[in-house]
Amino acid sequence: MSLELWLRNRLTWLMLPTVLGNSLAVAVAGPWTASVEALDAASLQVFLLLTVGITLLLQLTLSVAGLNRINRFRGLVSGRLPLNRENRLAALGELRRFPARMVGLSLGGWLGGAALLGLGMVALADASWAIALRLLMIGALFGPLATVLVSLLLTARAHEASDHLAEGLAPHDVIAAAPGVDWSVRGRTVAFTVLLTLIPVLILADVAWVWLGRAPAALAAVPPELRQATADALFQGLALRLVGLGGLSLVFAVIAAAAAAQTIAGPMQRLAAEAHRVAEGFLDAPRVIAADGEVWRVTSVFAQLQERLAGLVRKVLDAGAHVGTATDSLQRTSTRSEATAAAQAAALNETSATTEELARSARQIAASAGSVLELARRTLEAAQQGQNDAAAFQAAVDRMKQDNKSIAGAVDRLQRRVQQIGRIVELINAVADRSDLLALSAELEGTRAGDVGRGFSLVGAEMRRLAENVLESTAEVEELIAEIRDATVRTAEATQRGSVLTERGTALADEVTFSLSRVAELALETSNQVRTITLATQQQQSGTDQLAEAMADILAGTQGELATTHRLAEVNQRLLGLSSSLQTAVGRFTGAKRS
Amino acid sequence: MADVHGHLVFACGSSLYAVPADTASEVVNVPTLTRVPGAPAHLLGVFAHRGEVLPVVDLTRLTGHPIDETFKRAVLVRTPQGSVALTATRVLGVTTLEGSFERLGDVGVHQHLRGPARAAAGEVAVIDTQTFIEFLSTAG
Amino acid sequence: MTISAEVIEGLVLCRVGVDRLAVQAQEVTAFELPHPGAPYAGVGFEPGALAPLDGKSLRHHHTSLVVDSVEVHAERLKLLAVPPVLRLAWGGALSGFVETGGLLWPVLSLERFAAHTVRPEAAS
Numbered sequence: 001m002s003l004e005l006w007l008r009n010r011l012t013w014l015m016l017p018t019v020l021g022n023s024l025a026v027a028v029a030g031p032w033t034a035s036v037e038a039l040d041a042a043s044l045q046v047f048l049l050l051t052v053g054i055t056l057l058l059q060l061t062l063s064v065a066g067l068n069r070i071n072r073f074r075g076l077v078s079g080r081l082p083l084n085r086e087n088r089l090a091a092l093g094e095l096r097r098f099p100a101r102m103v104g105l106s107l108g109g110w111l112g113g114a115a116l117l118g119l120g121m122v123a124l125a126d127a128s129w130a131i132a133l134r135l136l137m138i139g140a141l142f143g144p145l146a147t148v149l150v151s152l153l154l155t156a157r158a159h160e161a162s163d164h165l166a167e168g169l170a171p172h173d174v175i176a177a178a179p180g181v182d183w184s185v186r187g188r189t190v191a192f193t194v195l196l197t198l199i200p201v202l203i204l205a206d207v208a209w210v211w212l213g214r215a216p217a218a219l220a221a222v223p224p225e226l227r228q229a230t231a232d233a234l235f236q237g238l239a240l241r242l243v244g245l246g247g248l249s250l251v252f253a254v255i256a257a258a259a260a261a262q263t264i265a266g267p268m269q270r271l272a273a274e275a276h277r278v279a280e281g282f283l284d285a286p287r288v289i290a291a292d293g294e295v296w297r298v299t300s301v302f303a304q305l306q307e308r309l310a311g312l313v314r315k316v317l318d319a320g321a322h323v324g325t326a327t328d329s330l331q332r333t334s335t336r337s338e339a340t341a342a343a344q345a346a347a348l349n350e351t352s353a354t355t356e357e358l359a360r361s362a363r364q365i366a367a368s369a370g371s372v373l374e375l376a377r378r379t380l381e382a383a384q385q386g387q388n389d390a391a392a393f394q395a396a397v398d399r400m401k402q403d404n405k406s407i408a409g410a411v412d413r414l415q416r417r418v419q420q421i422g423r424i425v426e427l428i429n430a431v432a433d434r435s436d437l438l439a440l441s442a443e444l445e446g447t448r449a450g451d452v453g454r455g456f457s458l459v460g461a462e463m464r465r466l467a468e469n470v471l472e473s474t475a476e477v478e479e480l481i482a483e484i485r486d487a488t489v490r491t492a493e494a495t496q497r498g499s500v501l502t503e504r505g506t507a508l509a510d511e512v513t514f515s516l517s518r519v520a521e522l523a524l525e526t527s528n529q530v531r532t533i534t535l536a537t538q539q540q541q542s543g544t545d546q547l548a549e550a551m552a553d554i555l556a557g558t559q560g561e562l563a564t565t566h567r568l569a570e571v572n573q574r575l576l577g578l579s580s581s582l583q584t585a586v587g588r589f590t591g592a593k594r595s
Numbered sequence: 596m597a598d599v600h601g602h603l604v605f606a607c608g609s610s611l612y613a614v615p616a617d618t619a620s621e622v623v624n625v626p627t628l629t630r631v632p633g634a635p636a637h638l639l640g641v642f643a644h645r646g647e648v649l650p651v652v653d654l655t656r657l658t659g660h661p662i663d664e665t666f667k668r669a670v671l672v673r674t675p676q677g678s679v680a681l682t683a684t685r686v687l688g689v690t691t692l693e694g695s696f697e698r699l700g701d702v703g704v705h706q707h708l709r710g711p712a713r714a715a716a717g718e719v720a721v722i723d724t725q726t727f728i729e730f731l732s733t734a735g
Numbered sequence: 736m737t738i739s740a741e742v743i744e745g746l747v748l749c750r751v752g753v754d755r756l757a758v759q760a761q762e763v764t765a766f767e768l769p770h771p772g773a774p775y776a777g778v779g780f781e782p783g784a785l786a787p788l789d790g791k792s793l794r795h796h797h798t799s800l801v802v803d804s805v806e807v808h809a810e811r812l813k814l815l816a817v818p819p820v821l822r823l824a825w826g827g828a829l830s831g832f833v834e835t836g837g838l839l840w841p842v843l844s845l846e847r848f849a850a851h852t853v854r855p856e857a858a859s
Contacts, residue, residue: 433624437621437622437623437624437668440603440621440622440686440688441621441622443688443689444603444616444619444620444621444622444689446689447601447616447617447689448616448617457689461688461689464688629754629755629832629838629839629840629841630754630780631821631824631829631841632751632754632756632776632779632780632824632825632829632841632843633779633824633825633826633828633829634821634824634825635824638820638821638824641818641821641832641839641841642839643815643832643834643839646815647815648815648816648817648818648832648839649818650818650820650821652820676819677818677819677820678818679818679820728819728820731820732819732820732822732823733823
């Protein structure tokens with residue numbers, strides 16, 4: 001049954017013992033008082049009306065005051081407040097204090113009600129103040145009885161409600177929020193016993209006192225022959241009343257005792273059930289069993305014990321689980337380690353073989369490096385020789401270039417001279433041509449002058465021959481000049497080509513020189529590198545030998561390691577078994593297992 | 596007939612020609628010519644010489660021989676009928692000629708050429724300068 | 736030396752292809768754009784020559800002569816005589832030569848040229 005369902009209409013249930021207990025007490029006390037005080041009819045009517053009215057008023061007041069003391073509980077019952085931890089703890093505190101509060105209110109209500117009744121009788125029924133005093137005394141006698149009964153019933157209900165509210169809450173929280181009322185069982189029992197015996201005795205004594213006090217007057221009022229019978233009747237009446245009242249007291253005492261016992265037995269029964277649950281291994285949800293006094297001490301300690309035990313078992317179980325996991329992991333690691341060790345051994349075998357191979361290779365490299373060194377030396381020599389040759393070639397080309405330049409200069413000068421000669425020859429030609437024309441004219445003139453001019457003509461003819469000779473010669477000179485021009489042009493072209501070729505030769509020689517110097521550099525570098533390689537190879541060779549030895553040692557070590565790993569795996573296996581047993585053992589406390 | 600005064604012998608193209616020395620006034624280098632509109636083809640043009648306009652006659656064109664324009668000089672011929680310059684590829688000089696001086700033809704310019712006369716350089720056609728210039732003037 | 740030298744004043748110097756000629760300015764009645772059918776002076780130098788499109792036409796009354804370009808020359812110049820061998824050239828239309836600017840210019844009489852053009856047989 002869920003807490004919400006249980007809480008439905010629990011206010012009435014909780015308040016019922018108070019109303020019923022007090023109503024019962026009033027129902028007993030009222031008639032009895034009426035009969036003892038020998039009220040007349042009118043006074044009796046007023047008394048009854050006042051009793052009922054005041055009782056109703058007080059019950060109402062008591063209920064309202066009581067309910068005001070348990071606001072949180074009321075909220076939870078009505079659903080106004082959420083059923084969270086805080087509200088539940090606060091309600092628990094209220095419930096624990098509730099019976100004690102109600103005891104105070106109830107006692108106050110009885111005394112107040114009796115006083116009010118007395119005043120009402122004096123005012124309304126012209127009763128004497130003695131009656132008011134008696135009514136107060138009767139209230140003071142019945143009040144504690146009713147209150148004890150109410151208290152016991154209320155406590156039982158409050159405990160039940162507390163047990164429900166505390167379900168699922170941490171015991172230490174419950175104990176802190178709602179400590180039990182520290183009444184000692186013995187003190188309470190003694191107090192109850194005293195109350196339950198003393199008050200009936202006082203009441204009976206009062207009855208007897210009142211009855212016997214009235215007897216002389218009653219006997220005096222009857223004739224003497226009837227006095228014996230009247231006395232008998234009186235005695236019988238008194239006896240009847242005493243027996244009735246005694247029986248009533250007994251019943252009341254029995255009910256109160258039962259209720260008182262229930263306040264101890266109830267918690268003890270529940271405690272026994274809880275202990276049984278623990279014995280069965282259910283450690284989950286330890287319950288705080290509500291009780292008071294020494295019982296409370298037991299139940300609270302038990303709840304705390306249960307809680308601690310649950311925590312402990314949980315820790316053990318966790319530890320077991322961890323051990324299991326760790327052992328599992330260890331097992332796997334061990335297996336892996338075994339595999340790794342095997343692989344390592346294989347790899348080491350391989351490495352060892354490779355190392356030997358490496359050593360062989362190193363020896364071969366050393367031999368090859370020697371050859372390369374020799375080759376590099378020869379290359380260097382050849383390159384240096386080539387460089388010298390290239391330098392000589394370069395010098396020759398330079399000289400050739402210089403010569404070419406001189407030739408070009410000479411050819412240029414020659415061309416200019418030839419041009420000058422050409423111009424001179426042109427001039428000579430012009431002069432010769434002119435001379436020729438003049439000579440012709442002279443010849444013609446001479447001819448026209450007849451014999452006189454014959455000599456003149458001859459001179460003219462001679463001049464013409466000379467001029468023609470000159471023209472022929474200049475024609476030859478022109479031819480020669482043309483030849484020289486052709487030759488110089490060809491020479492110029494040749495020197496031009498030569499200069500281009502020498503330029504190219506220079507460039508080639510430069511390239512060859514550069515290439516050879518590069519070759520020489522490379523050869524030098526190569527021989528240096530080879531020397532380094534040789535040195536490194538020698539170092540490597542010794543290193544490799546050492547490595548091979550080391551490898552053999554490691555191999556041996558690895559074999560031993562492999563055996564160790566085997567043993568470790570066996571140990572792990574055993575550990576795994578142990579861990580499993582531990583988990584089974586702790587797992588018996590099923591309630592402690594985490595869901 | 597005896598050659599009293601001598602002749603000026605010159606070549607024009609492949610042929611040798613001669614003019615009487617007394618009609619050949621001078622030999623000149625031919626300058627740039629000015630062409631004359633409506634003139635016959637053998638009249639190459641004119642040039643001014645000593646304040647006179649001289650027409651230049653190409654004998655190769657006139658005689659119908661292969662045209663030769665390599666001439667540099669011209670022989671100036673002056674007659675009462677007029678003056679012309681005859682193109683000459685070479686002027687050989689004044690010489691006396693031997694041989695006959697008969698007309699070399701009956702048509703065109705050939706009726707004004709005489710021969711065959713002989714000079715040291717070879718056979719020479721002698722130009723009858725007076726009739727030659729008259730012929731040129733009428734031929735237009 | 737049959738015609739004595741005389742002086743001439745006012746000439747129109749004409750270019751005809753690479754050649755040249757001159758006419759007396761008094762003879763030119765008008766300069767015109769050439770019209771189809773007008774005779775071209777170039778034909779006198781090269782038979783079959785064609786007149787340029789931008790040529791000038793020298794008008795003399797009813798006849799005209801087309802040349803390439805014209806330039807008027809106002810100085811007094813000596814008119815050199817026509818050699819006898821050229822007297823019949825172009826139907827005797829040559830009236831002489833002038834020398835100017837280092838060049839020799841044949842001077843054409845438009846009057847006689849017109850007569851020659853009207854009677855072409857006279858030109859042969």
